[in-house]
Amino acid sequence: MAVQSHDERYGHKRATWEQAKNEAIRALVARARSGGDPTISYSELTTHIPSIPFNPEDYGFHALLYEISEEEDAAGRGLLSVLVVHKDGDGRPGRGFWDMAKKLGRDTRDKERFWAEEVTLVLTHSRNHPLAA
Secondary structure, eight states: OOOOOTTEETTEEHHHHHHHHHHHHHHHHHHHHSSSOOOEEHHHHHTTOTTSOOOTTOHHHHHHHHHHHHHHHHTTSOOGGGGEEOSSTTOSOOHHHHHHHHHTTOOOSSHHHHHHHHHHHHHHHHTTOTTOO
16 A cells, blocks of 8 residues: 555545545436436546546545545445446446445445445435535
8 A cells, every 4th residue: 555645645636636536426426316327337437537537447546435435424424435336247336345334334244235225325315415516
């Protein structure tokens, strides 16, 4: 793991990192509020973050998602990155999401139930999210 200075996050200036987080949050909240399928693929989400040109596999991108979910959860709005899923395959979040959920005290033994409940929580709070457009 790279050493982070106070002014940088994963090789990006702190202000740029925070801007990228806000761009990602806005994209996720907009998707949640759209009324359609609330999920978005990792690769599609990267296209909504112009301030940092992430690759969907970048460690920094996944760290950004972790920070977003950690902060949103602390605010009582759930793990927002629950909406970010694999484009192919199971259509669910990747292993890092499940590891984070466990670390934050969630019971993930029944993954389908947990996933559905967390999506519902996020959708409920997206209606009045402070970064909603």
